[in-house]
Amino acid sequence: MNARGLDLAQLRTFLAVTEAGSVSGAAERVFLSQSSVSEQLKKLEERIGQPLFVRSKQGVAPTPAGAKLVEHARRIVAMCDAAFDDMLGRSLDGELRLAITDYYRPHDVAAIIRRFASQHPRLRLHVTVLPSAVIDAGAHDDMFDIGLSLRMVDAPSSRANRAATPGSAAGARQSTVIRREKLVWVGARETLREHGSLAPPWPLVLLPSTCQLQRYVVKLLERARMPYLISHSASGVAGLQLALKAGLGISCLNESAIGDGVEACPASFGLPALPAAEFHLLPGRPGENPQVSHAREALAALLG
Template structure:
């Protein structure tokens, strides 16, 4: 009788490449050489009996069959990991409160949390989206959440802010910060820029205003949004420019060209805040599991 089903290692590699958008980036995620990854993908496509990727100079894109398999692969991997954790006595149950900045991978966060839920089906999640300043400031013993993920600028004045209450936060992701505008509306240099901003409670937006003032760049605030989703909509509508981290740009938006003359921006980091004194084993294990998914 011929073997049915897929190889789990090949599925992990397939998911890594699909999510990264290229074989080289996927290889880094699974700690394999590009040739090994290419060989695994070849065997997986032979097993599937059809192409799973369209390859180009820009990277790889899933075919319709590849997209269908990607959904299955994520669930299969999640179930495998859930079974392993259960047999090791590390299965999570109860309730878990998570606070996340809305700058963090808005196009992927729902899938990430779904994967986490599938890995730990007995765990009930309570997720809130909050400004990073609020998440950082309430990271004490009386915090309204168990696990917090916040955004921080990487500048000389903020490098020392990685510590909260004497404990070290964990950097799970670093991204470029870019000036962004609508794909069909590039701004012109040497004119007052129309600026789309979030409220002043957002540290990133305060930084942008200060940066433009320091460089004497003329601007006017054309729109104020309440969150990243609203900011994206205003930008797509051509209401102005703003700055976003790479994973927040999304369709219909592009990075402004250097010729526009806007000042350079620093990188940003996403920090998984440290545990509190006396934290339960359940929360500590959940933080470790989320650390891998957030990276």
């Protein structure tokens, strides 16, 4: 290795640890053992000549030197990936329209999209947030090139969707399950600690009826004959999180969408059990541009 050089594999591992917040989480992302990840970090820190992470029981956090290296590492890895794709004739350019549900990892999705854009600097990326039902319904229209939607695992439509995209003929290509998460009844931490302040009829914070998850929650309460009232209607997940944190009611969220100041409702509330949720990357349309197919593969690797 050049005396002034940095090892690319070590930089990739370094970025994985930064994004995962732990060695164990990074090991899953880069398909290495935890000991191998720790060894790569140790060698990189020796190379840099200063510690890159502060370790604690909660995981790891970048030191000032680590935070400085993050941006350099992202550019280096992105340039390397772009050069490799270009040499193989897989370089992405032109425009790409991505439709995504705002339930998908709200705290991380901006960094994921930024990383994808940095890996493909000649690509003009257009991102639209849409309800999952709209994304699934538009699978065969020209609304977007790539769609990522949320589906409940135990819902009949979800089982059908796993077999094929809605509206497709039998034998069509399947969507790709990118991620599975638990759904959780949640409310403001401070409010939940005052059990007497919450009781039926349950005050619900909901999204519009176009959101299939919110429709599912209402039907679930009605089937269980649990009284409820809609205390607040938000236009998106960010507004839903804000209303929850303000103590305006309770709602249902996937685990990665639970923000600060919000936590799971206690079992003593007796709320109905919730299914899991899956995030589906819609399959390519017949005859789609190979550039879109390559972009879908690259996104799948980052979104998981």
